[in-house]
Amino acid sequence: MTADPYARIAEWYDLLLNPVLDGVRRTVAHVCRAEGLLRVLDACCGTGRQCAVLRGAGVACVGADLSPAMLGAARASPRSLPLLRADARVLPFADGSFDAVVLSLALHEMPEATGNAALAEALRVAPRVLLADYRLAERNLDLPAALFVHLPERLAGAEHYRNFRGFMARGGVEGLAHRAGLTVIRRERLFGGAGALLLAERNSRTA
Numbered sequence: 001m002t003a004d005p006y007a008r009i010a011e012w013y014d015l016l017l018n019p020v021l022d023g024v025r026r027t028v029a030h031v032c033r034a035e036g037l038l039r040v041l042d043a044c045c046g047t048g049r050q051c052a053v054l055r056g057a058g059v060a061c062v063g064a065d066l067s068p069a070m071l072g073a074a075r076a077s078p079r080s081l082p083l084l085r086a087d088a089r090v091l092p093f094a095d096g097s098f099d100a101v102v103l104s105l106a107l108h109e110m111p112e113a114t115g116n117a118a119l120a121e122a123l124r125v126a127p128r129v130l131l132a133d134y135r136l137a138e139r140n141l142d143l144p145a146a147l148f149v150h151l152p153e154r155l156a157g158a159e160h161y162r163n164f165r166g167f168m169a170r171g172g173v174e175g176l177a178h179r180a181g182l183t184v185i186r187r188e189r190l191f192g193g194a195g196a197l198l199l200a201e202r203n204s205r206t207a
């Protein structure tokens with residue numbers, strides 16, 4: 001990473017986005033508890049809020065992120081979380097170190113090759129992944145939320161928006177899981193239908 005895309009927003013990120021994103025974090029924690037996923041890596045942890053919610057729910061969570069600014073915000077909070085700087089494509093963990101890896105609202109902002117590599121690396125360090133990201137509208141009811149999310153994504157900058165549009169053109173989070181040959185074990189609706197949380201694992205026939 002040459003320049004940190006989160007350098008300017010990191011200190012405001014929680015204030016602006018927690019009201020919207022905390023529901024996602026609670027859903028991730030609920031699924032981890034319900035599915036017995038008790039050792040989790042949040043591979044694009046941002047300010048560490050997801051890790052804090054998981055740890056509050058009794059799930060041991062380690063956070064990793066590439067952005068020094070986001071990790072700085074995470075470390076400035078009084079939560080005292082286990083955090084490290086790492087690229088999600090090259091994680092410094094042995095195969096199968098975790099029960100699951102969370103990739104939350106990060107894949108849509110990556111170029112396709114980066115997202116594919118991050119997903120493959122997540123499936124190296126854990127048998128299961130929790131993918132929380134945007135999905136295509138399935139019903140007319142989903143359309144207002146699906147259209148609305150273009151606004152924050154556009155505001156996040158030209159490169160971010162280009163990657164988001166590419167991600168959606170390839171079918172969003174469901175398309176990614178399908179192309180990767182994953183079996184979806186559980187699916188939760190997010191953002192009024194504009195997003196989904198997928199708990200998925202490698203299809204044993206494609207492993």
Ligand SMILES: C[S@@+](CC[C@H](N)C(=O)[O-])C[C@H]1O[C@@H](n2cnc3c(N)ncnc32)[C@H](O)[C@@H]1O
Pocket residue numbers: 006021043044045046047049050064065066067070086087088089103104105106109110114118
């Ligand atoms: C929109 S934020 C989401 C943060 C957090 N998951 C949340 O829900 O608040 C996307 C995060 O992905 C991180 N990220 C992007 N590319 C990454 C990569 N290759 N490796 C690790 N982190 C990455 C960014 O630094 C940023 O913190």
